[in-house]
Amino acid sequence: MLTSVYRLVRPRQFELVFNDITLDKSHVIVHPVRLSICNADQRYYQGLRAENILRKKLPMALIHEAVGRVAFDPTGQFEEGTLVVMIPNTPTEKDDIIAENYLRSSQFRASGFDGFMQEYVSMEPDRLVALPEDVNLSVAAFTEIVSVSYHTIQRFLRFSHSRRDVIGVWGDGNLGYITSLLLKAILPETKVCVFGVNEYKLHDFSFADDVYLISDIPEDFHMDHAFECVGGAASSKAINQIIDYINPEGTISIMGVSEDFAPINTRMILEKGLRLFGSSRSGREDFLGLIKLYNQNPDLINQLEKIVGAEIHVRSIQDITRAFEIDIHKIMGKTIMIWEN
The missing domain is CATH 3.40.50.720 (NAD(P)-binding Rossmann-like Domain)
Incomplete structure (x- = not known):
């Protein structure tokens, strides 16, 4: 299965490439629908990281804050069309003392391997948390930072x-x-x-x-x-x-x-x-705890709606660039890309 991947190849320059996703029995295919731009994404986009780091990590698809809809799940854990928040931290081992987000062996999307600026993303089911259908998608998009x-x-x-x-x-x-x-x-x-x-x-x-x-x-x-x-x-x-x-x-x-x-x-x-x-990043238990807190305190979503900034429909590389440039000049709030790729 081919998917479009939008990678930053050098500061302020994106390129479209096509990747082949292997369909197997252990991974869920998700179509991103809302992406949120983080300051970490901007440091890569503007070339504000050290030159040796940029050489090491680029080209790379940005964005680690996102929600999507399940397109295919051979594991049977999610119905097709289920809204999910995608967890960017990807552990490769378990430790009884050190949390998954602090293990040096863990990978993190948009920091060493491709983030969510893709047409479809292949993920292990434990890296997904289901969301209610009536959730504000633009708020849900930045669940990771929350x-x-x-x-x-x-x-x-x-x-x-x-x-x-x-x-x-x-x-x-x-x-x-x-x-x-x-x-x-x-x-x-x-x-x-x-x-x-x-x-x-x-x-x-x-x-x-x-x-x-x-x-x-x-x-x-x-x-x-x-x-x-x-x-x-x-x-x-x-x-x-x-x-x-x-x-x-x-x-x-x-x-x-x-x-x-x-x-x-x-x-x-x-x-x-x-x-x-x-403290840095988060793990699955934090996402689950946060969703539970949202359910217990519905007003939290209303308060978080106040920091939704620009909402930009994205269908092309030009739209991606425009979203990042708008985000640079924001005074406050989260810039949301309505992902239509």
């Missing part, structure tokens, strides 16, 4: 002490929005405070207990724990500001991705006895 926040919060609940009266979230972008939203759903009695640099963006955080500009934090503010959702060049400033305001023995979750090293105030980490941990 599952990363869910995964991080679950780890936080294991690592942190039980005093969780006040939690701070640094970052007024998509990741900060999603993480603070899930925190309020999972810990409704906790006061969640969001810190950012854009007053206009902070207005969208209507569910948060308080929002602050990082240049105007009250001197007497203190918190028990914090989540860093900034990344990039500003991650160092965010982490150090968190260290200043966090109470002793608090836990700091680092989620923002940076290409450069981030110098941090280790002296105060020691003096306050702080615990820092990093």
